[in-house]
Each structure stands twice: as C-alpha cells, then as structure tokens.
Amino acid sequence: MGISCVDRVSAFLTNIDTKKHLNVFLSVYGQEALTRAAEVDSRIRSKTAGKLAGLVIGLKDVLCFQDHPLQAGSKILDGFISQFNATAVQRLLDEDAIIIGRQNCDEFAMGSSNENSAFGPVLNDIDNTRVPGGSSGGSAVAVMADLCDVSIGSDTGGSVRQPAAFCGILGLKPTYSRISRYGLIAYGSSFDCIGIFGKKIEQIALVLEVMAGADEFDSTVSRKPVPSYTSELNADPNKKYKVAYIRETVDTEVLQPEIKKLIVEKIKQLKNAGHVVEPIEFPLTEYILPTYYILATAEASSNLSRYDGVRYGFRSKQVTDLESLYKKTRSEGFGKEVQRRILLGTFVLSASYYDAYYTKAQKVRRLIREKTKAIFSNYDFILSPTTPSTAFKLGSHTSNPLEMYLADLFSVQANVAGVPALSVPCGFDNEGLPIGLQVTADDFEESKLFQFSQVIPNLV
Numbered sequence: 001m002g003i004s005c006v007d008r009v010s011a012f013l014t015n016i017d018t019k020k021h022l023n024v025f026l027s028v029y030g031q032e033a034l035t036r037a038a039e040v041d042s043r044i045r046s047k048t049a050g051k052l053a054g055l056v057i058g059l060k061d062v063l064c065f066q067d068h069p070l071q072a073g074s075k076i077l078d079g080f081i082s083q084f085n086a087t088a089v090q091r092l093l094d095e096d097a098i099i100i101g102r103q104n105c106d107e108f109a110m111g112s113s114n115e116n117s118a119f120g121p122v123l124n125d126i127d128n129t130r131v132p133g134g135s136s137g138g139s140a141v142a143v144m145a146d147l148c149d150v151s152i153g154s155d156t157g158g159s160v161r162q163p164a165a166f167c168g169i170l171g172l173k174p175t176y177s178r179i180s181r182y183g184l185i186a187y188g189s190s191f192d193c194i195g196i197f198g199k200k201i202e203q204i205a206l207v208l209e210v211m212a213g214a215d216e217f218d219s220t221v222s223r224k225p226v227p228s229y230t231s232e233l234n235a236d237p238n239k240k241y242k243v244a245y246i247r248e249t250v251d252t253e254v255l256q257p258e259i260k261k262l263i264v265e266k267i268k269q270l271k272n273a274g275h276v277v278e279p280i281e282f283p284l285t286e287y288i289l290p291t292y293y294i295l296a297t298a299e300a301s302s303n304l305s306r307y308d309g310v311r312y313g314f315r316s317k318q319v320t321d322l323e324s325l326y327k328k329t330r331s332e333g334f335g336k337e338v339q340r341r342i343l344l345g346t347f348v349l350s351a352s353y354y355d356a357y358y359t360k361a362q363k364v365r366r367l368i369r370e371k372t373k374a375i376f377s378n379y380d381f382i383l384s385p386t387t388p389s390t391a392f393k394l395g396s397h398t399s400n401p402l403e404m405y406l407a408d409l410f411s412v413q414a415n416v417a418g419v420p421a422l423s424v425p426c427g428f429d430n431e432g433l434p435i436g437l438q439v440t441a442d443d444f445e446e447s448k449l450f451q452f453s454q455v456i457p458n459l460v
Contacts, residue, residue, distance in 0.1 A: 005037035005054040024138045027102040050095035058148040064183035073107040073117040076333030077313040086183020088211040104138035109187045112407035116337045130391040133163030140167040143197045151197040158411025160195030161423035165386035165436025168425045176418035177222040180215035186303040188296035191415045205229035235451040242276045244379040248285045256389040258429040269459035292412040294361040301345030372417040376442035386423040386436035
C-alpha cells in the first residue's frame with residue numbers, strides 16, 4: 001500500500017506552513033484539498049480515478065478557479081471571486097488533480113522578478129536574498145521548495161521558463177494555441193500561453209496531455225489532435241538530433257561567464273554524443289525584445305481597460321465624478337510597472353504613432369516568425385541559455401526597467417514566433433545558483449522537446 005493522497009496533501013500543507021516566509025501562496029485551500037484527496041483515494045481504491053489522480057497542483061493567481069479569489073497579484077481586483085473555471089483548470093479537475101492553492105505573481109503577469117506583486121515579493125528558496133524570476137515566481141518556488149507537485153503558470157515573454165531557470169526546475173511554454181486561454185487573465189493576448197512547472201518531465205507531459213486541445217470557449221485555440229505525450233516520451237535512445245544555436249546568444253557580453261561556459265560545454269557534449277550542433281546567424285536578434293515590448297504593451301493597454309472600478313474589484317474612495325472614478329481607481333489600484341506598460345502601450349497605439357511603432361512591430365514580428373520557422377526546416381531544435389544571468393539580488397534591477405527587461409532577452413523569441421520552448425536545469429554557477437538551458441522546437445513539437453530534455457541530463 002503506497003502513500004495515500006491525503007498523506008501527500010498533508011505533507012505539502014506542512015511544507016507550505018514551514019516555508020511561509022517565501023511568500024509563495026496567496027490562498028491555501030487546505031481543508032478543501034484534504035477533502036478532495038480523500039475522494040480521490042476512494043476513486044483509486046475503486047479503480048475509477050482519472051489520469052492525474054493525486055497530483056497536487058498550485059495555480060498562478062491569473063487562472064480562474066470557481067468560487068475562489070482571483071487577483072492577478074493586483075490591488076485592483078480586491079475581493080474578486082471567480083465565477084467559473086478556466087478550461088485548463090476544469091480539465092485538471094476532471095482528471096482528479098488536487099488544487100492546493102493560489103500562487104503569488106508579478107501584477108498582471110508583468111515582470112521578471114516577482115517584485116511587482118501587490119502582496120510583496122516571492123523569495124528564492126536557495127537564497128532568500130535573491131529573486132525567483134517572474135512573472136510566475138510563486139509557481140516556480142512552489143515546485144522548487146516541494147510545496148506542490150506541479151504548478152500552472154502563464155508565459156507571455158518568458159514568465160515560466162525564466163523562473164524555472166532561476167529555481168532549477170523544468171518550465172514549459174507550449175506552442176501558442178495548444179492550451180485554451182479561456183479563464184486566463186489577459187496581458188498580451190497574442191503572446192499569452194498557459195505553461196507548466198515540474199521536476200519530472202513525465203508529469204509535465206501528462207499535465208499538457210490533459211490541458212491541451214480544442215475548446216468551444218476559445219476561438220484561437222488549435223484544433224490539432226493532442227498526441228499522447230507520455231507514451232511518446234520513450235523515443236529511440238540512439239536517435240541523433242540536429243541542433244542549432246544562434247551565435248549571438250552565446251557570444252554576447254551580457255551573458256554571465258559561468259552560463260556561457262556551461263552552454264559551450266553542453267554543445268561539446270552533444271557533439272561527442274553524435275548529435276550535429278551548428279552555430280547559425282539570426283540577423284533579427286536585436287529586434288526581438290523591442291518588438292515584443294511594443295506589441296505586448298499595446299495589447300496590455302487594451303486588455304486592462306476593463307479594470308475601471310465600475311463593475312468589480314477595487315474602487316477609490318476619493319471619487320467626485322465619473323472621470324475621477326476612472327483616474328483615481330486606476331492610479332491607486334494598479335502598481336507602477338503595470339501603469340508604465342499601460343502608458344507605453346497607449347502611446348504606441350495613439351493615432352500619431354500607430355504606424356511608426358505598432359504597425360511596424362507587427363511586420364517585424366512576422367519576419368521573426370518566418371525566419372525562426374526557416375531554422376526548423378534544417379534543424380530539430382534551437383539551443384540557448386534561458387536567461388543572461390542566474391537569479392539576481394532582490395531590488396537590484398527595480399530602479400532600472402531596462403535592466404529588468406533584459407532578463408527576458410533569450411526567452412521572448414519563442415513568444416514572438418509562437419513556438420514551444422522548454423527550460424531544462426543543467427548546472428550551477430560559482431555561487432550555487434541554478435542555470436537553465438532553453439530548448440526551442442517547431443510548432444506543436446512538444447513531444448520532441450520532451451524526448452530531447454531526457455538526453456541533456458545524461459550528457460558527459
């Protein structure tokens with residue numbers, strides 16, 4: 001007789017209580033999770049349990065979970081209770097997953113350090129003076145610190161992969177449209193992806209298998225059949241891959257020396273194992289980050305206009321008329337980083353600058369996608385560092401937004417192009433901080449990503 005679901009949930013709840021100082025959970029659904037665990041135990045005994053029976057999952061505070069609080073890490077949604085389940089959440093519940101709580105994140109998923117939350121920063125479990133990455137920092141630390149099995153986050157420009165790298169775990173951003181966005185609070189609608197954190201690739205593959213697929217509530221989701229990712233994990237161990245790395249991502253001054261050394265080492269190990277690894281040029285590299293920030297902030301400006309104090313959430317007390325209701329509610333309810341991005345997005349969408357910035361950025365985005373897709377006509381994967389540095393100190397980049405935005409330097413290409421990418425832990429720097437290696441594949445080739453991720457740890 002193995003450990004029961006109730007025992008597992010109890011152990012996680014004890015860990016959550018012990019590690020409260022990390023500021024990971026905004027709500028812990030302790031009694032509810034224990035009750036559900038008992039029900040799942042009963043279904044396991046009667047052999048009627050779902051695929052995810054007993055898997056304990058945490059949700060980033062951007063996913064709707066019916067009759068539970070939802071705030072996107074923001075004051076502006078104070079008191080808001082979700083009225084329905086996100087499609088991804090419903091599918092997890094249908095397969096007997098146990099949801100243990102709601103996890104802290106950068107406000108409206110805008111940030112690379114989890115310091116922008118209205119509920120305070122999340123701390124990295126390896127070194128509490130360092131950030132866990134963002135925006136899904138709480139979700140990454142929850143898995144890293146054994147507070148749940150798997151976390152569901154969101155990735156708009158690297159918000160799953162970057163914290164996964166900082167926390168030494170696996171982080172998947174699937175193909176855009178692979179998982180329904182219904183019930184995910186929108187930041188940049190053409191970039192947002194629901195992503196998965198875990199320590200075992202088998203768990204990530206199984207959770208993706210459950211969440212992915214067509215959904216009548218989301219017209220942008222793909223209708224492509226969902227493969228059995230778990231049964232495709234065990235590919236031919238002797239299979240040789242053709243791998244590209246973009247020269248500029250390795251030969252750059254912004255890359256921390258230990259990360260560069262490790263990447264070079266991995267390239268050498270892959271070659272020794274019989275894989276083809278070649279450097280390539282990507283002439284649009286310098287345009288990827290600005291293109292992302294122009295388009296994502298424009299979409300944020302539009303998406304966040306619904307938070308106005310009229311219908312739900314926070315409303316300023318200092319109101320004299322309708323105009324002051326909007327102004328005061330939004331200036332008091334939104335944090336500085338969200339305000340910055342709304343203003344930037346409103347600027348690029350304004351009549352005078354629309355063609356100069358927004359239209360041009362859309363054209364560049366198309367070129368970036370075409371050139372990224374062209375790489376996959378010759379190679380199986382693109383290999384790169386996940387981040388330019390390991391986890392930085394709390395407060396070290398908060399006064400300089402540009403420094404913070406550079407934390408997404410290597411991760412945004414997958415979002416701009418819409419392709420899947422996985423951060424795989426592959427070593428530590430001189431201070432014992434984790435380093436992540438990013439593997440990017442062509443549209444809907446998550447199975448290949450999972451197979452290759454099992455090759456990397458066995459390299460010598």
